[in-house]
Amino acid sequence: MKQTITSAATSINGKKLPAVYKSAAFRQAMKDAASVTDFGAGKYDNARDHIRSEYGKTLYTYDPYNRTEEENAAALDHVADLGIISNVLNVINSAEARADLLKLARDHARTVLITVYEGNRSGHGRQTGRDSWQENRKTADYLQEVRAIFPAARIAGRVIIATL
Numbered sequence: 001m002k003q004t005i006t007s008a009a010t011s012i013n014g015k016k017l018p019a020v021y022k023s024a025a026f027r028q029a030m031k032d033a034a035s036v037t038d039f040g041a042g043k044y045d046n047a048r049d050h051i052r053s054e055y056g057k058t059l060y061t062y063d064p065y066n067r068t069e070e071e072n073a074a075a076l077d078h079v080a081d082l083g084i085i086s087n088v089l090n091v092i093n094s095a096e097a098r099a100d101l102l103k104l105a106r107d108h109a110r111t112v113l114i115t116v117y118e119g120n121r122s123g124h125g126r127q128t129g130r131d132s133w134q135e136n137r138k139t140a141d142y143l144q145e146v147r148a149i150f151p152a153a154r155i156a157g158r159v160i161i162a163t164l
């Protein structure tokens with residue numbers, strides 16, 4: 001499904017590594033991961049640089065709004081051991097579009113780590129800019145949506161760990 005509010009301009013982690021890459025769940029998953037794909041990677045390469053320097057592995061990046069067709073195709077050309085959806089579900093204003101992203105990740109990664117920015121935690125989504133959205137939901141509030149695609153999904157800390 002095409003999103004009416006793309007939130008393409010919300011890619012803000014140009015210098016700061018997204019929190020999921022510092023989490024215990026990520027460090028544990030990297031012990032067995034030969035390949036990693038970031039679904040909704042944004043426009044910056046700091047996560048890619050981190051994976052290369054810290055783990056000696058390649059991070060594939062997928063983002064229909066911030067990456068080239070070639071990068072997106074390369075990311076979807078294989079099934080990764082580990083998928084990342086970091087601060088993406090919270091900027092999608094459509095449950096159908098969130099489900100589509102989760103299905104894409106399910107089809108291209110064996111395990112997916114999901115984090116969300118909780119905003120004001122009110123549970124009331126709102127448009128935050130001309131092409132920006134914020135769901136304002138707590139991490140646990142996404143679990144039902146994630147379990148519709150990944151029935152065994154669970155929460156560890158502030159990370160949803162999704163496996164089939």
